[in-house]
Amino acid sequence: MRREELARLIEHTNLRPDATEADIRRLAEEAKEYGFRAVVVNPSRIPLARDLVEGTGILVVTVIGFPLGATTTEAKVFEAENSIQLGADELDMVMNVGLFKDGREREFRMDISRVVSKASEYGVPVKVILETGLLTEEEIFRASRIAVEEGAAFVKTCTGFGPRGATVEDVRIMKRAVGDRAGIKAAGGIRDAKTAIAMIEAGATRIGASRSVRILETLE
Helix, strand or coil: CCHHHHHCCEEEEECCCCCCHHHHHHHHHHHHHHCCCEEEECHHHHHHHHHHHCCCCCEEEEEECCCCCCCCHHHHHHHHHHHHHHCCCEEEEECCHHHHHHCCHHHHHHHHHHHHHHHHCCCCCEEEECCHHHCCHHHHHHHHHHHHHCCCCEEECCCCCCCCCCCHHHHHHHHHHHCCCCEEEEECCCCCHHHHHHHHHHCCCEEEECCHHHHHHCCC
């Protein structure tokens, strides 16, 4: 895989709570220099990121219900619309793991579908973050299926703040669950090109990473 091809699959990320304006400016400059697909920032940083990448074709992605997914559905819907109005091109929403594990499927589905429905009013795609480190293999499969059934454009492995990062096996399970009906974003602990390419070969169509520059530098 050529460096340019890999770069176009990477969403260059800084979701640190202590990220400064200078950090976000550096993120945007690196995205422009290396040709990354998107920058991923917390909602309060959307306007800055939007200004910094305006006219470049680089997407601005933000997170909803981050990092726990345990806020109310109403709060997620508000955050989704507010983020879109601030300039977000895509939303990465954390699923409600507790509802899912409780078996409260109707409420779990609604949590996803209402955010997807609101985002769809603006033509904005939603990725549902599963936090795979908290799930069994069967739960990863089932949650992936449900997310797509409720309209998610992508399923995503991890927040990067959970008990572990993404694994190749996580991605394989998600691919079996969604097939070609949705994209798969592998994120969490991806630090080199070998790992990123393994995720892509397993079925990932996007890579989320904070060490994106290092990933390209380690490409053989």
